[in-house]
Amino acid sequence: MQDQPYGEVFLIDKPFEWTSFDVVRKVRNALKIKKVGHAGTLDPLATGLLIVCAGKMTKQIDSFMGQEKEYTGTFVIGSTTDSFDLEQPIVPVADPTHITLENVKAAVAELTGEILQVPPMHSAIKVDGKRVYESARKGKEVKMDPRPVTVSEFEITKFESPIVEFRIVCSKGTYIRSLARDLGEKLNVGAYMSSLCRTRIGNFKLSEAHELLPLVEEIKARTPHENL
Structure with missing residues (x-):
């Protein structure tokens, strides 16, 4: 045997x-x-x-x-970075002090459900056979097409401006850094992800x-x- x-x-x-x-x-x-x-x-x-x-x-x-993923973490509004996390230098965008919890929740509602998401330039996705982060590090722009993803839960667990604490449940292929970027754009003050922890896979x-x-x-x- x-x-x-x-x-x-x-x-x-x-x-x-x-x-x-x-x-x-x-x-x-x-x-x-x-x-x-x-x-x-x-x-x-x-x-x-x-x-x-x-x-x-x-x-x-x-x-x-x-399988479905769950994350917790923090976004910072009022600033951004080229990678939408702390791998790149922080750039101020706009004063976020006027942003309320209701503003954040309204923006989050638009980013919940089946959405189209553009992956971040600083990611490992391949375009024309090359990792896009390699082009990003050389300062080259690569056209990234929106991709369908599902954000089934997007909960704000704490908000003390400029810090937004969250819990997100999402499908394969969802970039939390892209959600930070999109949240910042909807609030018109910019945003980046300052911490992230994956708490569940399936x-x-x-x-x-x-x-x-x-x-x-x-x-x-x-x-x-x-x-x-």
């Missing part, structure tokens, strides 16, 4: 400033196998749930990526996730046959 081929799914709380590939590489090196991948990128400045698949479970990556919750480095040590402590 031949042993079943190895396969495993890891739920990981991605550390701040780590890329999603940094996490994959760390797990891959610990497992000492090549077939390791993640099911949905988190930007370096985002934290939260990252699903990492190993061995035969890499075949499930697409199904995980297609039925998988951040509360079930492992811290990366203790998990890596646990994997390394296994006997060799446990990962084969």
Whole structure:
């Protein structure tokens, strides 16, 4: 009888400033196998749930990526950045002190449901075979067509101008940075995303996730046959 081929799914709380590939590489090196991948990128400045698949479970990556996502985080109104997050310098746009909670909720209502969204220039989407962030870093404009996405829930959990705290439930392919940009445009004061945490993918919750480095040590402590 031949042993079943190895396969495993890891739920990981991605550390701040780590890329999603940094996490994959760390797990891959610990497992000492090549077939390791993640099911949905988190930007370096985002934290939260990252699903990492190993061995035969890499075949499930697409199904995980297609599931509904939930995020919490903060937007800052009155300023913006080229990337709509803190990876680029902050540029003041307009004084936001006149913006009320009612103004924010009205703008959010227009960004809820089935919407068309233009991805940010500083993203990993490919246009004509090239990652658009590579063109953005060279100062080149790339035409980005709007894409249909679903924002099923967009809740403002706290508002103390200029800080907007939120919880968002959305479909695959939704860019929270683009929602920050669009919110700022609707309020006519600009906005950017100052923090982001992914709290759920489908039925998988951040509360079930492992811290990366203790998990890596646990994997390394296994006997060799446990990962084969």
